[in-house]
């Protein structure tokens with residue numbers, strides 16, 4: 001089984017309004033202290049595995065200086081072993097890369113880039129609090145290509161309040177026209193504690209997911225729905241121009257007035273969100289992208305191997321703030337407090353703050369819902385060999401109910417997988433196995 005390495009960079013230029021990821025605002029001083037610490041932690045990562053994949057996520061890894069990030073990558077390759085055909089991904093945000101940085105990343109061993117474009121509509125980008133405009137996103141993709149990187153992924157978000165299907169179609173068409181090898185489409189989720197949550201107030205029914213952003217937890221990101229209220233509550237009235245201007249000026253008073261209790265932002269209703277997702281599946285398939293996981297599409301041979309390893313419950317080591325590891329059936333969690341992280345590692349102690357055994361029913365349940373995220377489904381024979389249980393017998397009742405509801409099916413007598421309806425309503429399936 002492949003073993004993966006995840007490295008977390010917890011800094012960004014500024015905070016996006018929907019973000020609840022472990023990340024703070026970048027400064028050169030924080031970069032210096034963090035990288036010194038992280039490099040020490042990497043020296044303690046087990047030398048035993050030959051890693052098949054490396055994933056540098058965040059945060060925004062490309063916010064680091066060219067010298068800082070390339071020095072870190074060289075340190076990783078120097079001190080740990082990687083398979084000859086390794087995959088090494090870095091997450092990048094438009095607005096934080098240029099040719100010099102991209103060339104340096106490529107020469108230091110990175111061979112895959114995942115660009116957080118999110119949308120090609122400037123109003124939507126402004127609303128989300130992204131630092132870039134759509135033309136900068138396009139430029140970022142073109143620059144990456146020019147560098148010689150062959151494996152380029154673009155991340156998109158749909159279900160943005162005020163977004164309509166036509167805008168989403170334009171974003172998808174623009175994305176495909178740039179010829180990436182991989183496209184991720186994530187539904188906007190509204191997490192408690194975020195600015196977006198404040199804006200939405202009571203107008204959201206968020207089934208919060210475990211998800212995250214452009215990082216290892218992407219792979220575990222359940223496709224939760226923002227179940228909106230009926231159409232009458234749609235927020236056609238968002239004044240994007242006013243919002244743009246107060247977000248730019250960071251005018252808190254005006255923002256507060258715009259999103260007062262009586263004037264909260266409304267989420268899109270569920271049917272519209274499903275329509276967007278449904279369209280993306282058909283459109284991307286028509287453009288030769290394989291829909292290999294609920295939120296992920298790739299050209300043949302360009303699946304993200306790092307994330308596939310998570311969905312297969314493969315082992316991984318994590319380094320950095322709040323990074324997780326999964327070794328020998330045990331999951332470990334690093335502290336998510338930056339000061340604590342730096343202080344502990346520099347004093348020679350472990351940053352792990354929690355660990356749990358994922359065995360027995362917990363392991364089975366994880367194997368089922370992670371496996372079902374992949375459109376090929378769970379291979380029943382392999383499941384039996386790995387876990388010593390007959391899945392059809394263990395979950396007879398749940399499987400029967402879901403089959404009757406048209407949400408799952410058994411293909412070729414050996415693959416338990418989501419139907420098209422099940423893909424659109426995957427949360428309804430996953431809860432049955434939790």
Ligand code: SF4
Pocket residue numbers: 011012013014015016018019020021023058059060093116213214
């Ligand atoms: S969404 Fe990504 S880029 Fe935006 S603040 Fe969060 S980690 Fe940073």
